């Protein structure tokens with residue numbers, strides 16, 4: 473029997489794996505229906521911290537996929553999970569969208585919005601997210617605090633975010649390069665893929681073991697590496713970023729490679 477048949481939890485990357493922009497990838501619906509039939513779980517994992525989970529639920533709904541909040545784990549979830557363990561209620565200077573701001577506040581943290589020299593007003597962390605509302609003022613204050621030695625962490629390392637076929641926009645990783653050039657410092661912790669934190673969180677939440685989990689994704693350096701770092705099965709699909717040429721030259725070797733999620737469906741179907 474194929475080892476993939478034993479997997480109970482499929483952690484799915486979204487863009488490039490189950491859809492491309494606004495188009496569902498062929499085989500996705502069959503795959504998801506088959507999981508439901510077999511009482512197995514699909515959990516959507518994403519590094520994009522500019523969108524709240526509610527926005528992903530809406531996005532998947534527009535593709536006729538019904539989900540609830542429990543079906544997602546984002547880099548923002550992993551970051552908050554980690555910071556709560558380190559310092560509950562910490563003060564945070566955030567480079568992030570209003571939806572990330574809301575999530576941070578709802579999670580019990582306090583947002584610092586300005587530069588202060590008074591010790592009791594200063595943040596415990598500068599947090600870098602995917603800030604599509606970034607301003608020069610926010611950058612300047614972040615650099616000031618980072619230069620002062622305030623702890624600096626980030627949601628995810630992606631340099632660009634795909635926005636439609638063949639196009640991309642600067643993402644958190646690119647902003648980190650800017651800050652590194654200006655301050656000489658890089659985040660001490662980056663919560664998103666390839667950090668295994670997202671997978672460890674899912675394991676805690678679902679109370680499952682490593683051999684029950686597989687990650688399906690289109691990117692070697694995030695999705696596949698994340699699975700390798702967590703010690704779970706990695707499945708790479710060639711419907712997104714990774715090409716056969718890239719696979720040959722990369723040091724990151726997935727357990728399985730398929731043309732698309734449709735091939736995974738063909739293996740798991742009963």
Ligand SMILES: [Mg+2]
Nearest residue numbers: 485487488690
């Ligand atoms: Mg992807």
